[in-house]
């Protein structure tokens with residue numbers, strides 16, 4: 001189908017031509033005169049009508065195997081579309097694409113589609129329809145998702161306007177199939193009106209509906225593969241069930257103050273603009289693994305209805321340019337989360353290796369597979385990271401969150417107010433936390449339904465097992481459990497893992513915790529010994545490589561020379577560096593402490 005009038009080819013059959021002329025041209029000219037009189041004051045409309053009529057004449061006279069009437073109708077439709085419609089394009093990977101695709105699903109545009117992709121239900125977001133919506137007699141629920149493919153154009157009415165939907169599928173470019181490089185899918189929405197405000201109303205309605213429907217979930221966008229397309233795409237979108245703030249067990253008041261701070265930040269955009277302060281706020285959550293850092297961020301996002309855009313600097317493909325593009329594609333009022341931010345900074349072992357690589361010949365060996373240096377170092381540089389945090393895109397009401405297990409590795413430049421405004425320190429489980437976690441597993445309200453085995457170790461006598469005292473028993477058991485868990489030795493995640501082994505047996509959980517602690521200690525000791533042995537082996541290998549790589553003019557035995565210096569540096573650092581997560585110890589007795597560097601005060 002053509003968008004432009006094609007050249008006129010004289011027809012061989014004279015009588016046909018005369019027929020067409022008399023059939024269409026005279027009425028067209030008549031119409032032309034009427035419209036010319038009616039719309040003399042409106043030159044745009046007049047020009048459009050003129051174009052339509054002249055085009056009709058040309059199109060009708062063209063030589064083609066399709067009947068002139070049909071061609072005329074097609075041509076008129078195309079002209080009408082061009083002249084009297086607005087077409088909006090939504091690209092996959094952009095949040096607006098999610099809004100519109102959800103909106104279309106809600107509008108039941110899929111009804112006209114008979115093509116579906118079927119997926120086993122998983123946490124990936126798909127705007128699917130229930131099986132019962134396809135076939136009222138189907139009873140299957142929850143195990144599969146039916147995603148309409150909308151391959152053919154769909155027409156539907158919304159708010160009194162006709163809308164036409166076309167969709168192009170994502171396609172593999174074939175450039176680099178191992179990374180799944182693809183041209184993303186696109187949705188074109190054509191609105192039959194010239195009023196642009198209709199389009200903005202449509203987009204806003206789609207956005208609002210999307211937010212409303214997403215409420216029970218927290219949407220997490222991740223970029224888990226390198227990308228080679230000009231526009232950045234958050235390739236992996238997942239939904240996580242929203243977690244209540246009360247399920248996060250921290251020191252009293254900590255989570256409330258965090259929520260309050262974030263809310264206030266979102267509501268005070270004007271305040272920031274009036275004072276010329278960039279509207280961004282940075283939070284650093286640091287502490288041992290499994291102490292609740294990520295859970296806090298997910299719960300906060302659920303509470304505030306924000307989406308999370310998450311990157312881990314431990315991913316090998318994240319470099320400065322990737323980070324920059326990812327950050328600038330995050331919409332306003334979202335959470336930008338960088339996990340393992342310490343990966344942008346070298347560990348002491350890596351500093352040693354980097355320095356050693358200046359020794360002639362050493363660099364050739366530094367990547368040797370025989371050297372055991374489990375590097376998590378990312379390709380992101382400090383300046384790249386700071387540029388992203390300070391960048392233009394980061395001023396648009398974004399909450400920046402970073403997590404780390406090793407705050408001591410972070411550069412002070414990163415920690416200054418304006419980049420990190422609030423620090424929350426997490427620690428291994430306290431007694432109070434252990435008790436709260438126990439109560440969360442065996443809520444007082446449901447305790448009568450739990451299997452409370454009567455045994456000699458039960459804290460109270462048989463008389464305690466009447467329904468009124470179950471709640472009391474659970475509280476007492478929680479205290480007993482907490483007293484048997486050593487302070488600051490296990491993370492909340494580890495305690496949670498243990499309690500999961502006796503989900504419905506609180507008494508058994510209390511009885512078994514002493515053995516569990518002892519088993520865990522033995523296991524840790526063995527792991528530490530294994531790791532220490534491996535480190536020692538790697539250290540010896542590295543030292544020997546360094547010695548052999550020294551040029552003859554620098555005998556390693558000579559005092560004050562480079563090789564000697566590096567060896568002694570390394571020896572000094574090796575005892576401190578490379579602490580495994582299990583050996584991470586906090587001296588804090590509190591679970592979380594908060595440091596605030598507030599620019600507004």
Ligand SMILES: Nc1ncnc2c1ncn2[C@@H]1O[C@H](COP(=O)(O)OP(=O)(O)OP(=O)(O)O)[C@@H](O)[C@H]1O
Nearest residue numbers: 247248249250288289290291292293294295492493
């Ligand atoms: N303070 C806490 N309150 C409630 N649950 C917790 C807490 N800490 C850990 N958990 C539980 O432990 C698991 C791991 O927690 P989470 O991922 O938040 O830890 P993390 O500190 O982010 O760990 P990492 O540093 O390894 O990313 C989650 O399932 C969470 O439910």
